[in-house]
Amino acid sequence: xxxxxxxxxxxxxxxxxxxxxxxxxxxxxxxxxxxxxxxxxxxxxxxxxxxxxxxxxxxxxxxxxxxxxxxxxxxxxxxxxxxxxxxxxxxxxxxxxxxxxxxxxxxxxxxxxxxxxxxxxxxxxxxxxxxxxxxxxxxxxxxxxxxxxxxxxxxxxxxxxxxxxxxxxxxxxxxxxxxxxxxxxxxxxxxxxxxxxxxxxxxxxxxxxxxxxxxxxxxxxx
Numbered sequence: 448x449x450x451x452x453x454x455x456x457x458x459x460x461x462x463x464x465x466x467x468x469x470x471x472x473x474x475x476x477x478x479x480x481x482x483x484x485x486x487x488x489x490x491x492x493x494x495x496x497x498x499x500x501x502x503x504x505x506x507x508x509x510x511x512x513x514x515x516x517x518x519x520x521x522x523x524x525x526x527x528x529x530x531x532x533x534x535x536x537x538x539x540x541x542x543x544x545x546x547x548x549x550x551x552x553x554x555x556x557x558x559x560x561x562x563x564x565x566x567x568x569x570x571x572x573x574x575x576x577x578x579x580x581x582x583x584x585x586x587x588x589x590x591x592x593x594x595x596x597x598x599x600x601x602x603x604x605x606x607x608x609x610x611x612x613x614x615x616x617x618x619x620x621x622x623x624x625x626x627x628x629x630x631x632x633x634x635x636x637x638x639x640x641x642x643x644x645x646x647x648x649x650x651x652x653x654x655x656x657x658x659x660x661x662x663x664x665x666x667x668x669x
Contacts, residue, residue: 450499452524452633454544455581455661462526465634467494467577468624469550473613473639480642489615489623492567498576505668507575508647513555515647518640519598519606519655522548524582525634529625538621544582547596547655547663548637551576579635580655580663587660591617599654608641
């Protein structure tokens with residue numbers, strides 16, 4: 448089943464699936480848990496549209512390539528073009544939806560690539576590497592500066608954080624990205640993960656949430 452952007456009320460978003468712009472190390476505690484330096488400006492990388500799948504489908508992990516780590520992130524659906532220098536108002540107006548994503552990572556492969564100063568895409572941009580939830584409308588999340596997010600796996604809390612902990616907040620992040628990559632309608636921005644990342648295993652039952660706003664269950668295929 449091919450992915451299509453949708454909202455939590457089951458309506459479809461009339462937007463194509465574009466690229467995914469990802470932000471690394473946007474939570475200081477996550478950078479520290481992996482012994483990574485905290486960047487002085489947003490650390491950006493891309494996932495192609497082929498990496499995106501729905502979280503309502505069984506998550507199929509790559510085989511024979513080492514551990515796959517979960518990274519739970521706030522996802523932003525872009526509804527208007529942002530390019531070059533844009534205002535805070537333009538950045539806000541471009542957010543068509545807010546949801547949750549998993550930035551799936553082949554951690555051992557990523558470490559090998561980093562050690563060689565090679566790009567990360569083999570570890571971050573494989574097919575299925577960006578499961579997405581449906582989105583809620585922006586008016587359902589009135590304070591972008593304090594969006595809570597959680598991940599439970601098999602009933603145990605594994606990740607918990609808030610956009611208040613982001614090194615570069617959401618609006619500033621969109622404004623920065625627009626100076627690097629043009630954001631187009633249908634693109635998605637995933638905004639970094641809090642501490643607590645770890646290994647996914649076949650059969651794991653996941654519950655991702657923005658408490659009181661959005662819940663999404665997922666299962667790792669056996």
